[in-house]
Amino acid sequence: MTVVLTVGTVLLTTAATADASSDRPVAIWEMDERSGARTMTDTSGRGLHGRIGSEVRTGTRTSGATGYRFDRLEPDSPPARPGHLVTVRDSDALDPGTRDFAVTVRLRTTHKFGNIIQKGQATVSGGNFKLQIPSGIVECLFRGSSRSLAVSSPRRLNDGRWHTVRCTRTGSGVTLFVDGAKVAHTAGWTGRIANSWPLSIGGKTDCDQIDVGCDYYAGDLDHVELEAR
Template structure:
């Protein structure tokens, strides 16, 4: 089950920070997509249990059905950064769907993960220079970063401390008209005020690294670790 209580704590913390000039708390509370990542070993389809049909393709190198502390998760092995060849089987890919774009809505990505490494893109839709903008969560130096790039500007927030301790952590990244905020284990740890502008691209949603890369000119930034679930919430479903 998702940790619904997380956002209650996060809103409280965000409100306190907003009073000192931080980004105000958003209200992305409509479930758009929810991937429990509970499939059995050997499964190659990641099921979206929200009922909206955003099913994904599980790469042949992704470990499925990992059990730990009562959870079932996907595992992503460690690959050397910027070292050919590319490993597309390392990724989970959800095909492009306009409904998965943030647009102008309040938009959040929440997940539970664990890692002992210090690099990699965890989840993203689009890449740094693609038309229409993009968003991603990554973990350079073991510190989670949340980045939204829209038609007006880009906003990046970085956790003050690393979480690559091998323990499970819940991460929530949220974009609203007021700014971008990052919560870890129920507490807002970073935020930045501003408005990115709309974000809408025609790229798939990629989990575990970049979907377009060559490991020479463009690194694939493969994530190493385990992911228990990923959920996307929006302010308004827009349909």
Template sequence: MKLRHFWLVSVAATGMLAATGGPAAASADYELAYWPMNEAPGSRTMHDATGHGFDGRIGDDVAVGLRSGERIAYGFERLEPDTPPAKPSHLVVVPDDDRLDPGTRDYAIGMRLRTRDYFGNIVQKGQATVAGGSFKLQIPNGRVQCWFRGSRTSLLVTAPEPINDGQWHTVRCERTGDGVTLFVDQREVASRDGWTGSIANSWPIAIGGKTTCDQVDVGCDYFAGDIDYIAVDVDEPGW
């Protein structure tokens, strides 16, 4: 079964209406994980609202409970690229779980964010050369990129326009058997045909940069900006 081109956060899960900047429709086949990122200031656990238990550890340098109108978000400060030392406290980390791997399923990641910077990895599972493949969303030159690397091939899609204007934007990337498609503000902006093959690794989901890096030989690619939510949907639960 193919994923429909849905917006990833259902009204039931978020309590948000389109008038408040939420998704225009709710037709997700299966909501695997949803992190509303609405914890109170000082919280160090990111809660998965689906009840599946994919809670994460919020690093001490991540600002929690930031308010922007009716939204509550996490804030990630700007760190100079490739400048030691590494700061793992800049990250939010969800422990590895086989259920979070794309495998061969249709798999989509959605989020709302804002930034004025031009670099950084937003969310990823695995890094460029790890066994089992990997995926990530990043924002070089202020333009969102989505990359899925599987057992067959890698597919990278890049938004044609930057979004580092300090305004809130929704982003969604979908990997199916037909290819990879990127949406920005509910509009398809880039796609590539092909089949990546299976993706399954033993790495955590990292939000805000890389977990294994030293800012010398391996840059940490720290994201700078605010994130309002991240959600993962699949065509079937896989368990």
């Protein structure tokens, strides 16, 4: 589902420096587990390990990187496929709260649909955040107690190449970086974001493909990292 961008998005092309969050990791998932693995290991030392669904293909090597492959599923076609997801149990550490917060993913896809990573969904209490890729454009959304802010990449990233996407939420706004360059910024303050939902990679956890689409991601991921200040 495509988010509506807040007025004030400004496209920039400077290097990703000052707007990046601090270097304190919340979780680091390298996604280099062997084929058939069912635990996504957090190498940050916090122990925020994830559960890999049975349909996620681990140990997939593509263009020099080893990661997870999420096969394409037809949008809004039941039944729901929870085996397509990687999930991490709810933890306060995974909630931005009022902290500066950053989400980084390294992705490769030729498809044009799906939610890459999220914690919470559009109407849940406590707000939510997510990265998605409608029409091949990566969009980042933070919805907090004050407002929702979103940014999107100025070009499509579903070109079959590896791209590193980083989205930061700070007191001054939400900023998007692609391959080290700042490409979008929306000014403002979202307010507090904290919910009781698990973090999911590859789509939604609460969906039925009838009334609520699962927005399943299709493509490869080989690194996901969360940071907070």
